[in-house]
Amino acid sequence: MQARGKFLKKLINLTAFSILSVVIFFSKNLAGDDVGSKIDKYVNNLNYFSSKFIQSNGTSLEEGRIYIKDNKIRLDYFLPNRSLILSKNKGVYINHELKEEEFFSTQKNIVGIFYDIFLDKNYFSKLTPKKKSEEIVFEKIISINSTKTNLRIFFENKPIILRKITAESENEIISISFNEHNYNSILDDDLFSFVPIYLD
Numbered sequence: 001m002q003a004r005g006k007f008l009k010k011l012i013n014l015t016a017f018s019i020l021s022v023v024i025f026f027s028k029n030l031a032g033d034d035v036g037s038k039i040d041k042y043v044n045n046l047n048y049f050s051s052k053f054i055q056s057n058g059t060s061l062e063e064g065r066i067y068i069k070d071n072k073i074r075l076d077y078f079l080p081n082r083s084l085i086l087s088k089n090k091g092v093y094i095n096h097e098l099k100e101e102e103f104f105s106t107q108k109n110i111v112g113i114f115y116d117i118f119l120d121k122n123y124f125s126k127l128t129p130k131k132k133s134e135e136i137v138f139e140k141i142i143s144i145n146s147t148k149t150n151l152r153i154f155f156e157n158k159p160i161i162l163r164k165i166t167a168e169s170e171n172e173i174i175s176i177s178f179n180e181h182n183y184n185s186i187l188d189d190d191l192f193s194f195v196p197i198y199l200d
Helices: 002-044 112-121
Strands: 049-056 061-069 072-077 083-085 091-097 099-105 135-144 147-156 161-166 172-180
Touching: 002 135, 072 112, 083 112, 112 161
Parallel strands: none
Antiparallel strands: 049 061, 049 172, 061 072, 072 083, 083 091, 091 099, 135 147, 147 161, 161 172
16 A cells, blocks of 8 residues: 555656646747737837848948838948848849949848848747847748858847847858837838839
8 A cells, every 4th residue: 555655646746747847838838929929019010110220240330221111121221322122022222322223032132031020920929039138039040042040139128129130141240230210200102112213
């Protein structure tokens, strides 16, 4: 009887431990899903959005503005004066000083990550966040043209604000920091035209 009692006690302890492990596992997953859903909701509301950005590759700094409206994104770089305009399948690079443009596929170009981050409705729900007291970080390995890039997206936690995107490949690290967020920008449709007026 004593041996049976010990066996039952071990079985009860093992069952309790298993249940506790499952609860902890699902609690962590649900917490991660909740954070991802909150970030998706924040990003999905970035319509008519603009902000300043600073881009660095470790040796040089560039400044500009990003604009988001409906299903398009525009990045304007100040010096030299040039723009990137992105939709789901295509993008255009415009050199305003030379009045030249070049079209490309966003699906086959690293800048396509902007479309995924800002306009994929469930992008962050599919990733596992690393949450600290003051920031939330999402990380993903992406592969374009056989080049692997470690992508990190940083959000301020309270309140939720996009702060930085880093893309690290074998040869370089590109960092883009965002500031002066404007959530109610008045943006003309012409701003997102793939062909500037002077090239019509």
